Amino acid sequence: MRIKNLLIILFLLPLLASSQEDVKKDLKLGERYYNNEQYQDAIYFYLKADSVKPLNPLDAANLAWSLLNSPDRELEAIPYFEKALNTRRTNHQLIHKNLGTLYHKVFQFDKAIEHFTAYLDNAGREDRFIIYCERMLETCNNAKKIVEARQEYEINPLPYPLSKYNTKNVFTTVDGREIIFQTQDYTLYKSEIKQGRFQEPNKLFSHGRLEKANLVGISYDAQILYFNQKEKGDFDLYEANLVGLTIKKPKAFPGEINSKFNEYDLTISPDGTTMYFSSDRPGGYGKTDIYRINRISENDWGTAENIGPEINTPYLERAPFLQASGKYFYFASTGHENMGGFDIFKSTKTGISWSNPENVAFINTIYDDLSFSQTGNGNFVVFSRPKDFEPEEEHLWSVNLSQNIPLTIVKGTILAGSPLSPVAADIKVYDQETKERMKYIYNPNPHTGKYLMIFPPGKDYEMVVEAGGFLPQLIQIVVPGQKYFYELFQEIRLYTIELAEEKIGEKVEVENVFYDIYQTNLSDSLIEKYKPQREKNYDHLLKMVEDIINTTDSIGIENINEMREAPKTSQNEQQESYDHLVNLIETAISNTDSVSLALLDKQTVENEETSNIYFYSSNQLPHEYLNKTVYNGDTLYTKPRLNTNKEKQVQAEDSKYDFNYRALKAEEKRVVMHKTIYFDVNEVQIKTKYLFDISQITDLLYNNASLGIEIHGYADERGTARYNEQLSRRRANEVFKKIQSNRIKSNRIIIEAHGEEDLNRNKGKLAKSRRVDIVIFEPIIQSEIEK
Numbered sequence: 001m002r003i004k005n006l007l008i009i010l011f012l013l014p015l016l017a018s019s020q021e022d023v024k025k026d027l028k029l030g031e032r033y034y035n036n037e038q039y040q041d042a043i044y045f046y047l048k049a050d051s052v053k054p055l056n057p058l059d060a061a062n063l064a065w066s067l068l069n070s071p072d073r074e075l076e077a078i079p080y081f082e083k084a085l086n087t088r089r090t091n092h093q094l095i096h097k098n099l100g101t102l103y104h105k106v107f108q109f110d111k112a113i114e115h116f117t118a119y120l121d122n123a124g125r126e127d128r129f130i131i132y133c134e135r136m137l138e139t140c141n142n143a144k145k146i147v148e149a150r151q152e153y154e155i156n157p158l159p160y161p162l163s164k165y166n167t168k169n170v171f172t173t174v175d176g177r178e179i180i181f182q183t184q185d186y187t188l189y190k191s192e193i194k195q196g197r198f199q200e201p202n203k204l205f206s207h208g209r210l211e212k213a214n215l216v217g218i219s220y221d222a223q224i225l226y227f228n229q230k231e232k233g234d235f236d237l238y239e240a241n242l243v244g245l246t247i248k249k250p251k252a253f254p255g256e257i258n259s260k261f262n263e264y265d266l267t268i269s270p271d272g273t274t275m276y277f278s279s280d281r282p283g284g285y286g287k288t289d290i291y292r293i294n295r296i297s298e299n300d301w302g303t304a305e306n307i308g309p310e311i312n313t314p315y316l317e318r319a320p321f322l323q324a325s326g327k328y329f330y331f332a333s334t335g336h337e338n339m340g341g342f343d344i345f346k347s348t349k350t351g352i353s354w355s356n357p358e359n360v361a362f363i364n365t366i367y368d369d370l371s372f373s374q375t376g377n378g379n380f381v382v383f384s385r386p387k388d389f390e391p392e393e394e395h396l397w398s399v400n401l402s403q404n405i406p407l408t409i410v411k412g413t414i415l416a417g418s419p420l421s422p423v424a425a426d427i428k429v430y431d432q433e434t435k436e437r438m439k440y441i442y443n444p445n446p447h448t449g450k451y452l453m454i455f456p457p458g459k460d461y462e463m464v465v466e467a468g469g470f471l472p473q474l475i476q477i478v479v480p481g482q483k484y485f486y487e488l489f490q491e492i493r494l495y496t497i498e499l500a501e502e503k504i505g506e507k508v509e510v511e512n513v514f515y516d517i518y519q520t521n522l523s524d525s526l527i528e529k530y531k532p533q534r535e536k537n538y539d540h541l542l543k544m545v546e547d548i549i550n551t552t553d554s555i556g557i558e559n560i561n562e563m564r565e566a567p568k569t570s571q572n573e574q575q576e577s578y579d580h581l582v583n584l585i586e587t588a589i590s591n592t593d594s595v596s597l598a599l600l601d602k603q604t605v606e607n608e609e610t611s612n613i614y615f616y617s618s619n620q621l622p623h624e625y626l627n628k629t630v631y632n633g634d635t636l637y638t639k640p641r642l643n644t645n646k647e648k649q650v651q652a653e654d655s656k657y658d659f660n661y662r663a664l665k666a667e668e669k670r671v672v673m674h675k676t677i678y679f680d681v682n683e684v685q686i687k688t689k690y691l692f693d694i695s696q697i698t699d700l701l702y703n704n705a706s707l708g709i710e711i712h713g714y715a716d717e718r719g720t721a722r723y724n725e726q727l728s729r730r731r732a733n734e735v736f737k738k739i740q741s742n743r744i745k746s747n748r749i750i751i752e753a754h755g756e757e758d759l760n761r762n763k764g765k766l767a768k769s770r771r772v773d774i775v776i777f778e779p780i781i782q783s784e785i786e787k
Contacts, residue, residue: 033045039065039066039069040070061090065077067080081095092122093129113141119133155363157396162181165396167183167394168215169370169384171218173222174270178193182214188203188206207248212229214228217265217268217321225239226238226239234263237257237277238250256303257275257277261281263277263278264280266320274293275292275293277290278331279304291304310354310355313333315334315335315338316335318333318342323374327349330345330347330372332368341369343359344360344369346360363381363385367385367391369385381399381401384396407440409541409588410479411588413490414493415491416494423449423467427444428634430462430631431459432462433459435631436631452585463475470494471638474638474641476643490514492510499693504616504673505613506613508639510609510611548585610644615707617671618671627639661749667780669779672776677693678770684730684734694739702744706779707778708749708777709748710775711736711739713730713751716756717757718766721756732772734772756769
C-alpha cells in the first residue's frame, strides 16, 4: 500500500509544480493588466489564480480595485478588500472608505458604519474624504431607522401586465383611474382601471420633438403632459397636450421658468396658478434647488423665487410633487435625513411656509428615488423604483397610504334556521366605550343575508342583531387596528333549539375573519392558483366606501331607516339617492374576488369562531330574563352579551357552573322546559314512546354544561304511604338511570320522591298521578340576579 501511495505522489508532483507555475503566470498577467488599467483582463487572471490558490492580501487588493472599476461588478470586491486589510502594505484608509460605501449598497449598514468610523478615526485634518465619510456615516444611521420603518407598510408591485416593463417614471390622475408611465427607452404608455384592475397599457404616440424627452409630470386630469429635454446643452421644461393616445407638439414654458442652466422637473397646483420646479441656476442653497413661480395670465408667468432652506439643502433637491389638496409637498433630495442617493421627502404646509421634511420611508432605497405620484384622496401612491439589490431595472410599485386608516369595512352575512338560509334582520352597532351609535351600518339584504358595516378600527363595539323569530342578540366585536387597509369578514348563524317538538332556546355562532387573509401561509398557494385574478384593488374599494358615506350623509340615516320599508317612488329624488346607495352597498359587498373567497373557504382553522346557547324561561317574563342596556338615546333588551374574545370566554366558562345545583333556590333557576312521563299501575318500567324524548334530554344536558335537571317521582294515593314513597322513588331512579348513562355530572341532577298525590280517586286523575316530572333549568348567576 505504501508503495502505491508513493507512486501516486511521484506521479502528481510534476502536475503540482506545473500548476504552481501557472498560478505565478496568472498573477503576473493580472498585475500587468491592472497596472495598465485593463481591469477586465486583470480580473480574469486574478480570479483564475484565486481558484487554484487563495490570493495574498496584495493581489487581493489589486483584484478588488479592478472589480471596483468594472461596471456592475463592484460588489464582488467586498471579500477581497476585507482580505487586503490583512497587510500594512495596502492603503487602509481608502479600503475603509470603499468598504463602507459597498456595505451601504448591500444594506449592511452596521458594517458600513464600522468602516466609515475607522476611516474618520485615522483621517488627518486635510483629508479630502472627511466630508464624504461623515455624510455617509449619517446616511447609514438614517438608513437603519428608515428600513425599519419600511416594514410597517404594505408595498406591492403593480400586477401583470404592468410588471413586465422596465420603467423610469409614473404618474396617476387625481382620481387614480389612470396612470401614465415611461420606460427606460423613452416610450410612453397609458393604463386605465376597469372593474378594479389595471388594463393592458396603450402606447402613446409621441411628437417627433419628444424622442429623448423625460416625462416629469402630468396635469391632474392627464390632459397635459410635462417633459424635460436637452436644448442647446441644457435641460428645459415643456408641456404638450394629450389627445386620445396622441401627444401633440410640445411648447417650452416661457419667462423665468427656463434659463441657460438646467431645469429638471415640475409640478403645478390644481388651480393651475402656481408651479414648483427644480433648477441648478446659481444663487440657490445647493447644487440643485426647488423654485416657485406664479402664473400671471394664461401664457405669462411671474418671477421665480427659491422656496427656501426648509426644503433646499447644500445638496440636491429635485422632483417636486404638490398633492392635490395643496397641503402636502413631496420632493426628492440627497440631503435631509437621507438613506442614500435621492430619497423622497414630505413636507406639510403650515401657514405660508412648509414644515421640516420627513423621509417617506416606504418608497426609498439606497438608490436614486425620483418617482412619486399620489391620488387626490391621498390613499394611493404609485412610483417607479428598483428592487433592493437589483438596481439595473426599475418597475412600477404602489402602496395604500391608509396605514393608520380612519375607517375599515366589515362584510357580513346573517343566516338562520336549518338548513341555514338568509334572514331579514335589523343591525345596530354601538361604541362600547362611548355608547354612541355608529352611523354607517347597513342592514342585511333579506334575499342574500349580506350586510355592510363601516367604522374606525382598533376599537371594541357592541352589535345588536334583531332577526325574526329570535331574541335580540348582543355581540361584542373587537376590531383590530389596521396599519394598512384590508377587508374584514363576519358571519352570524342563528339556530333554534327544539326538544319534543317544543322550541326551548336558540344558539348563535359568530365567525370573525378579522385579519388580512392574504398574509397567511395558505394564501401563497391559492394566490398562485388564481394568479390571473389575484390583484385586489383596494383603492377602488376605498373610493366606493367614500361614496357610500357621502351618499348616506346626503340622505340622512333617519331617512334611510324610514325608506327601508317605504315603497319605491322613482320620481322622489331622495328615493333615487337611496336606490343609488343600495346599489353601492351591494357592489361593495360583492366586490370579493375569487382568491378571497377561496381563502375564506379554506382558512377556517385560523378564523375566530365563538358561540352561545340561550334557553328561554317559562317561569320569567321577557323583561326579567333579558338584559337591559342603555345607550345614548336607546334602551334595549337583549340576550346576555356574547364575548368574541375567546380567552376571556373560556376562562369564564370553566368556573361559572362549578357548584352544587341542589343548593339553588327557586328564584335562582330559569326553567327551560317541563316533561312528564306517565306509568301504569304499580309499574316502574318506562314506556317505549318516552325513550326518544329521554335520549334528547340526555343529549341536551351533555351538550350544555350549564343546565341542571330535576326529576320528581309521584304515585297515586292507592296503597300505603310508605309503599307509594318507595314506588315514586323507583320511578324517579329509573328515569335517572336512563338519563345519566355516565355522561352527566351528578352535581347537576336533583332527584326527589314525593310519594302519593291525593287527587280524590278520580280514575283520570289517578293516572296523572303515576308520573315523573322532568324539569330542565339553568342557574341564574348572581350578576344576572343583580342586573
